[in-house]
Amino acid sequence: MAHSPVPVTPRWPSIVATMLVLSLTFGTLGAVAWRAEWASGLAPADWVAVRFTVVQAFLSAAISVLLAIPVARALARRRFRGRQLLITLLGAPFLLPVIVAVLGLLAVFGRGGVLNDALTALGFSPISIFGMHGVLLAHVFFNLPLAIRFILQGWLSIPSERFRLAATLNAPVWRLLEWPMLRVVLPSTFLVIFLICLTSFAVALAMGGGPRATTIELAIYQSVRFDFDLGKAALLACVQFGLCVGAAILALRITAEDVTGAGMDRVVQRWDVARAGVDYAWIIAAAVFLLVPLGMVVLRGLPGIFDLPDTIWAAALRSIIVASGSAILCVSMALALAVRGGMLIAVVGVLPLAASGLVVGTGAFLIVFPFIRPADVALLVTVLVNATLALPFALRAIGPSAAQVNADYGRLGASLGMTGWAWVRLVVLPRMRRPLGFATGLAAALSMGDLGVIALFAGQAEETLPLAMYRLMGAYRMETAASAALLLLSLSLLLFWICDRGGSANADV
Amino acid sequence: MLTFENVLLSQGDFALTVDLTLPNAEIIALIGPSGAGKSTILSAIAGFFAPARGRICWDGADLAGVAPGARPVSMLFQDNNLFPHLTAAQNIGLGLHPNLKLTPAQIEVVETALVQVGLSGFGDRKPGALSGGQQSRVALARVLVADRPLVLLDEPFSALGPALKDEMLDLVKDKLHAAGKTVIMVTHDPADARRIADCAALVADGVVTAPVATAKLLDNPPPALAAYLG
Numbered sequence: 001m002a003h004s005p006v007p008v009t010p011r012w013p014s015i016v017a018t019m020l021v022l023s024l025t026f027g028t029l030g031a032v033a034w035r036a037e038w039a040s041g042l043a044p045a046d047w048v049a050v051r052f053t054v055v056q057a058f059l060s061a062a063i064s065v066l067l068a069i070p071v072a073r074a075l076a077r078r079r080f081r082g083r084q085l086l087i088t089l090l091g092a093p094f095l096l097p098v099i100v101a102v103l104g105l106l107a108v109f110g111r112g113g114v115l116n117d118a119l120t121a122l123g124f125s126p127i128s129i130f131g132m133h134g135v136l137l138a139h140v141f142f143n144l145p146l147a148i149r150f151i152l153q154g155w156l157s158i159p160s161e162r163f164r165l166a167a168t169l170n171a172p173v174w175r176l177l178e179w180p181m182l183r184v185v186l187p188s189t190f191l192v193i194f195l196i197c198l199t200s201f202a203v204a205l206a207m208g209g210g211p212r213a214t215t216i217e218l219a220i221y222q223s224v225r226f227d228f229d230l231g232k233a234a235l236l237a238c239v240q241f242g243l244c245v246g247a248a249i250l251a252l253r254i255t256a257e258d259v260t261g262a263g264m265d266r267v268v269q270r271w272d273v274a275r276a277g278v279d280y281a282w283i284i285a286a287a288v289f290l291l292v293p294l295g296m297v298v299l300r301g302l303p304g305i306f307d308l309p310d311t312i313w314a315a316a317l318r319s320i321i322v323a324s325g326s327a328i329l330c331v332s333m334a335l336a337l338a339v340r341g342g343m344l345i346a347v348v349g350v351l352p353l354a355a356s357g358l359v360v361g362t363g364a365f366l367i368v369f370p371f372i373r374p375a376d377v378a379l380l381v382t383v384l385v386n387a388t389l390a391l392p393f394a395l396r397a398i399g400p401s402a403a404q405v406n407a408d409y410g411r412l413g414a415s416l417g418m419t420g421w422a423w424v425r426l427v428v429l430p431r432m433r434r435p436l437g438f439a440t441g442l443a444a445a446l447s448m449g450d451l452g453v454i455a456l457f458a459g460q461a462e463e464t465l466p467l468a469m470y471r472l473m474g475a476y477r478m479e480t481a482a483s484a485a486l487l488l489l490s491l492s493l494l495l496f497w498i499c500d501r502g503g504s505a506n507a508d509v
Numbered sequence: 510m511l512t513f514e515n516v517l518l519s520q521g522d523f524a525l526t527v528d529l530t531l532p533n534a535e536i537i538a539l540i541g542p543s544g545a546g547k548s549t550i551l552s553a554i555a556g557f558f559a560p561a562r563g564r565i566c567w568d569g570a571d572l573a574g575v576a577p578g579a580r581p582v583s584m585l586f587q588d589n590n591l592f593p594h595l596t597a598a599q600n601i602g603l604g605l606h607p608n609l610k611l612t613p614a615q616i617e618v619v620e621t622a623l624v625q626v627g628l629s630g631f632g633d634r635k636p637g638a639l640s641g642g643q644q645s646r647v648a649l650a651r652v653l654v655a656d657r658p659l660v661l662l663d664e665p666f667s668a669l670g671p672a673l674k675d676e677m678l679d680l681v682k683d684k685l686h687a688a689g690k691t692v693i694m695v696t697h698d699p700a701d702a703r704r705i706a707d708c709a710a711l712v713a714d715g716v717v718t719a720p721v722a723t724a725k726l727l728d729n730p731p732p733a734l735a736a737y738l739g
Contacts (some may be wrong), residue, residue: 008576408589411555411584411586412584412589412592414576414578415555415556415577415578415580416604417576418578418603418608419578421608422607422608422609426595426603430595431592
């Protein structure tokens with residue numbers, strides 16, 4: 001028998017990780033399917049929720065993609081001071097707690113927001129952004145940057161020689177080069193955003209609501225928290241799961257590349273670009289749309305940040321503990337899977353993408369409910385669910401580097417007789433510090449800002465910072481909420497920065 | 510003593526038959542055109558490539574099923590022979606204990622090895638702070654301290670300049686050979702073989718010839734070797 005050209009590491013960590021992922025995806029799904037009241041079927045109000053979920057996801061994705069095209073094109077062909085910074089900032093919404101962004105959007109577009117103040121001053125009637133508008137606005141805010149990055153990558157992947165050739169032939173660049181590229185890039189971008197919006201809970205919780213703007217996930221939440229109709233919640237969870245799997249399979253079939261941002265500092269030299277003003281107008285509009293709400297969070301939150309009540313600080317501490325636990329668990333699982341490699345990563349790594357926090361949460365709720373008060377395990381379940389849902393991103397961050405370590409040093413390690421812990425401690429961890437730090441930071445920030453499963457489980461005594469913030473907003477204590485938002489934003493970015501720094505400081509290459 | 514009993518190495522279209530015994534405590538060169546399977550032979554000895562047929566035995570014991578790290582073999586690859594994040598001393602120490610928990614006596618051995626390859630005082634440096642030749646010396650020191658009688662060299666010095674390469678080959682002869690190790694080196698340059706190898710075997714056309722004295726092989730090359738040497 002041939003020996004694998006990499007040192008042998010124990011099998012059990014990857015088995016534990018696989019079991020955890022499987023039980024949190026298929027296990028909770030089983031619980032949900034078992035408890036679902038199939039006989040009663042969906043009520044008319046539930047059908048409205050299903051339709052709203054799909055329609056808002058479709059519109060959110062369509063608007064994000066359409067607006068992203070001119071911005072990406074402008075970024076692809078203009079070079080200006082701060083361009084790289086802007087592109088880096090476009091990656092930030094991924095780390096941004098949803099509820100913080102919602103607060104920022106409310107500060108601009110909400111009832112007492114800047115925009116309505118201006119409208120009233122000019123004699124117009126104020127606009128309301130609750131309901132469909134609000135959900136779309138928030139989803140576009142989150143996904144426009146993602147769409148821009150996807151599409152910009154597409155633009156930059158067109159070799160500059162082609163533009164040169166087109167220029168010498170005086171051929172139409174749009175028809176010859178750009179439209180064919182967009183035809184490949186747009187569907188996958190659209191589907192990824194569609195999938196994200198399908199499972200986004202916090203936005204619907206904060207901006208939606210009411211019979212006309214309830215998503216399936218919101219309906220699940222209301223069934224559990226307010227009606228305590230677990231059978232109905234389970235049925236809705238099954239519907240949501242079906243939708244997600246459908247969209248995820250579609251998305252996986254047509255997405256291949258990832259958005260790492262590598263090589264995006266390049267500007268293709270072009271000969272067909274005359275109207276610079278239009279390009280810059282798009283860039284400025286996008287930057288204003290994305291940055292002003294965040295500026296408002298800082299502006300409104302700063303005055304009260306040191307007067308926050310003790311409950312908020314306690315919630316912040318809880319959030320830090322949850323985020324740290326979830327990040328460590330997530331990266332340990334990712335490492336265990338990546339070191340073993342093979343099919344395991346491929347399957348276990350994408351499963352959580354089709355799972356939604358609320359479906360997993362409902363399943364977990366159904367499993368623990370007969371034995372224990374759900375609030376007692378709120379934080380533990382949140383840690384587990386957050387770690388699992390962040391696993392695909394962590395794996396994506398460390399997978400290539402794990403493969404590289406095996407390719408470069410696997411045979412050397414094997415021939416030296418390095419095995420198990422010695423191999424991991426002496427070679428894997430030091431060689432992978434950078435991506436491990438990045439992945440830890442990513443998982444920590446995602447968990448820090450998560451407002452999903454915790455909303456199902458937590459009582460007053462277990463609330464995390466995002467949940468506490470949401471409850472402050474519900475009580476119209478907007479000043480305090482803004483300060484809590486600033487705290488949450490700072491803590492998320494700080495956690496990410498610490499982990500990412502920890503990985504790259506003094507790293508030997 | 511390393512023996513190949515009717516060994517067939519095959520992968521896809523590639524097939525190589527090896528049936529020979531290699532003498533102990535000598536430097537044996539494997540010469541032949543690229544793609545003939547020289548490196549594959551080393552991979553099979555090291556345990557990275559399983560023979561389709563036959564047995565590879567060390568002192569009469571079949572090596573099949575023995576993990577690479579448990580074989581009596583040290584191997585130097587074409588590149589990546591050192592871990593860049595470990596110091597020279599740590600890299601050498603890996604030859605003594607793969608988890609680097611060294612006894613004071615073993616640390617002493619590492620120091621001695623550093624002196625032997627002419628790198629005394631360089632133990633705390635990481636490979637990035639060493640020249641290419643110095644890096645090769647560290648790798649040789651690790652092979653030197655390891656309690657493994659068989660050394661496989663898969664052209665580890667090919668990235669060095671001619672003078673430096675000759676220096677390393679001489680070091681192989683002076684230190685490894687002198688320490689009683691059996692060295693099997695792959696080379697496509699007959700000058701390398703002439704410089705240090707006691708005997709040489711030709712790998713070509715799917716077979717390996719029995720090793721004969723290097724000068725004898727190179728001075729009266731068989732047709733396949735003559736074609737290769739040009």
